[in-house]
Structure formats: structure tokens, C-alpha cells
Amino acid sequence: MILMEMEMGKMRSLIDILDLSVQEIDSIIETAADIKKDPAKYSEKCRGKKLATLFFEPSTRTRLSFEAAMYELGGNVLGFSEARSSSASKGESMADTATVVSGYADIIAIRHPKEGAPLVASQHAYVPIINAGDGGHNHPTQTLADLFTIKYEKGRFENLTVGLCGDLKFGRTVHSLIAALSRYKGVKFILISPKELRIPSYVKHEILAKADVEYIETENLEQALPELDVLYMTRIQRERFSDPNEYERLKDSYILTADMLNLAKSDLCIMHPLPRVNEISVAVDKDPRACYFKQTLYGKYMRMALILFLLDEKQKNVPTKVINKKFSYDHVCKNPNCITSTEQELPQIFWCANEEQNIYRCVWCESRAK
Numbered sequence: 001m002i003l004m005e006m007e008m009g010k011m012r013s014l015i016d017i018l019d020l021s022v023q024e025i026d027s028i029i030e031t032a033a034d035i036k037k038d039p040a041k042y043s044e045k046c047r048g049k050k051l052a053t054l055f056f057e058p059s060t061r062t063r064l065s066f067e068a069a070m071y072e073l074g075g076n077v078l079g080f081s082e083a084r085s086s087s088a089s090k091g092e093s094m095a096d097t098a099t100v101v102s103g104y105a106d107i108i109a110i111r112h113p114k115e116g117a118p119l120v121a122s123q124h125a126y127v128p129i130i131n132a133g134d135g136g137h138n139h140p141t142q143t144l145a146d147l148f149t150i151k152y153e154k155g156r157f158e159n160l161t162v163g164l165c166g167d168l169k170f171g172r173t174v175h176s177l178i179a180a181l182s183r184y185k186g187v188k189f190i191l192i193s194p195k196e197l198r199i200p201s202y203v204k205h206e207i208l209a210k211a212d213v214e215y216i217e218t219e220n221l222e223q224a225l226p227e228l229d230v231l232y233m234t235r236i237q238r239e240r241f242s243d244p245n246e247y248e249r250l251k252d253s254y255i256l257t258a259d260m261l262n263l264a265k266s267d268l269c270i271m272h273p274l275p276r277v278n279e280i281s282v283a284v285d286k287d288p289r290a291c292y293f294k295q296t297l298y299g300k301y302m303r304m305a306l307i308l309f310l311l312d313e314k315q316k317n318v319p320t321k322v323i324n325k326k327f328s329y330d331h332v333c334k335n336p337n338c339i340t341s342t343e344q345e346l347p348q349i350f351w352c353a354n355e356e357q358n359i360y361r362c363v364w365c366e367s368r369a370k
């Protein structure tokens with residue numbers, strides 16, 4: 001085990017929601033609210049700038065809202081929407097792709113099925129990298145959209161009871177949202193899932209317990225509903241299951257219906273990162289408490305504000321985050337979805353998450369060393 005500093009990239013990037021301080025998130029929300037109020041004021045802010053969208057996995061909202069965001073800031077967009085149409089299909093590494101594209105664009109948004117891929121890109125690119133979703137790991141710009149929705153619809157983050165329902169195991173948006181909201185006072189979580197899809201233990205021990213956040217786990221949505229200020233529904237994600245029978249068994253675990261909402265508060269804020277499959281009945285769309293379509297629009301304003309923030313940091317030459325931790329080179333990552341599983345030249349580095357309990361995590365995907 002060695003103590004060392006590791007520079008997290010060449011440029012200020014957004015890989016994990018916790019890369020942004022509470023004050024920075026407040027300031028990004030303030031800019032997004034101003035953009036919403038007066039979009040014309042921002043229509044030339046990125047004139048002459050280019051955003052590259054490198055999407056190695058399907059997306060509707062994230063890719064198109066990033067593209068709309070850059071166009072509405074007066075900039076341009078280049079990129080691809082599937083791995084097949086890029087040279088990744090010929091075996092090009094994430095590091096080489098990021099180095100090359102940073103010569104073509106001022107800022108890059110990456111979605112990738114392998115966990116840790118955007119972090120690898122940020123270590124090689126000469127422009128800011130935005131993680132637009134890496135496997136089941138993180139999705140920080142969805143969290144920015146979620147935070148704006150909560151702030152705009154509820155007026156605050158403090159003292160809210162937030163229900164998270166569905167796939168809490170693989171739901172990357174859930175993990176990032178818990179990490180972000182745990183920094184505010186009085187937030188309480190009700191974690192609603194089948195036992196097979198419970199929140200991972202690292203979220204419980206290293207985020208919730210560390211921040212002393214109150215939470216309960218339950219399988220019963222109807223019982224939890226009357227207590228909630230925010231209900232965050234999620235899809236059971238077919239693409240994350242290795243056993244299709246297990247997916248079939250769990251896919252309709254929760255379906256929010258209009259009738260069930262009789263149990264809920266009159267000012268409940270119903271959210272969903274979308275796409276939905278069957279977990280919110282379409283009859284709920286007419287309910288004024290349904291905020292999930294507004295959430296997609298708020299996501300565009302937040303992505304506009306984030307692009308402005310990161311380009312400003314780049315111009316100011318703000319130093320990148322340096323993590324000063326204990327590292328170990330004695331483990332091999334066993335997570336089949338880690339970027340190291342396909343890019344074998346990457347170093348196997350683990351950081352010490354808990355010295356007393358001897359817990360080490362892969363720096364790329366954060367999986368625990370076995």
C-alpha cells in the first residue's frame with residue numbers, strides 16, 4: 001500500500017456528481033434558472049465552440065439535450081451515436097479516442113457501457129469531459145437535472161422525504177442522486193425495491209452511514225407513499241441482467257397508478273429519469289404531481305449551465321482535482337463491466353476506502369476488491 005497523489009484528469013471535468021461542491025451546484029442551478037427565464041441572453045455564449053457527443057450506448061434524452069443545449073448556446077456539435085460507427089469497433093482505446101477528439105472539440109460528453117470509461121478519457125483529453133452515463137456506475141448530468149427539478153418544484157433540498165423506487169441496485173441515477181442529496185440537512189430516504197434489487201452496500205455504508213442520513217428499506221410502495229415529498233421511480237433495466245428469467249420475474253415489481261396517488265401528499269413531486277417502460281401508468285401523466293416530462297426539459301437547462309461552467313473553468317485554467325489517498329496495486333478488478341475488462345493496458349489501481357475494514361475500491365469503476 002502506498003500513499004500518493006493522483007491527478008484526476010488534465011482539465012476540470014464532471015465524472016461523478018461529487019466532483020462539484022454544494023456551492024458549485026447551487027451556482028449551476030442559478031444559471032440554469034436564469035437560462036430558463038431569459039434564453040436569448042445566452043444564445044451567443046458558445047459561438048465558435050464545439051461539443052463532441054461520443055455515445056457508445058443508446059440514449060434519447062441525454063444526447064439530444066446535450067446537442068440542443070450547445071445549439072441554444074450558439075455553438076456546434078459533432079459526434080456519433082453508437083459504437084459501431086466509431087473506430088472503437090476496430091479496437092481503438094478510450095484513451096486514444098479521447099486524445100484525438102480533444103483536438104476537434106472544446107468539450108466532450110461520453111456515454112459508455114463500461115464503468116470508468118469517462119474517467120479514463122479525462123486522464124487523456126485536453127478538454128473537459130462530461131460523464132453522460134457509464135454502465136451502472138454514475139450519471140451525474142441526470143443528477144443535475146434531478147436536482148434542478150427538486151429545487152424548482154419543491155423550493156428546497158432540506159428536510160425532504162425522498163422515496164426511490166424500483167431498481168436500486170443497477171440504477172446509476174439513483175446512486176448519484178443519493179450521493180448528491182446526502183449533503184443537505186434533514187433529507188430522509190425511503191428505499192423501495194424488491195430484495196434482489198436493493199441498494200448496494202457501498203451506498204449504505206460509504207454514503208448514507210458516513211453522512212449520518214436516515215433511511216429505511218422496504219418492498220412496499222403503497223405503505224411508503226403517504227410519507228413522501230418526492231417519489232423517484234426507476235425502470236427495471238433489462239440490459240443490466242445476465243439472466244433474462246430474473247428480469248422477466250422482476251420487471252413489473254412496481255407500477256404507479258392514478259388510484260395509488262390518492263394515498264400521496266397533494267404536493268408530491270413524481271420523478272423518473274425516463275425512459276419508462278411500465279412503471280408509471282400513462283394515466284398518471286395528467287396528474288399535476290407528475291414532473292417527469294418537465295424534468296427532461298430542466299435537464300437541458302442544467303446541461304447548458306454545466307457547459308458554461310466547465311468552459312469557464314477551462315479558460316481560467318482551474319487545476320484538476322487531486323486525490324491524496326492510499327493506493328494498492330495488489331488487486332485485479334473482477335467487475336466484468338469495468339473498463340479494465342476490455343482495455344487491458346490500463347493499470348489495476350485500487351484506493352483504500354476503509355483502512356480498518358481493509359476495503360479497497362477500483363479507481364475506475366469503484367468495485368470492491370475481492
Ligand code: CP
Nearest residue numbers: 059060061062273274
Ligand atoms: N435518462 C436518461 O439517461 O435517458 P437516455 O438514456 O434517453 O439518455
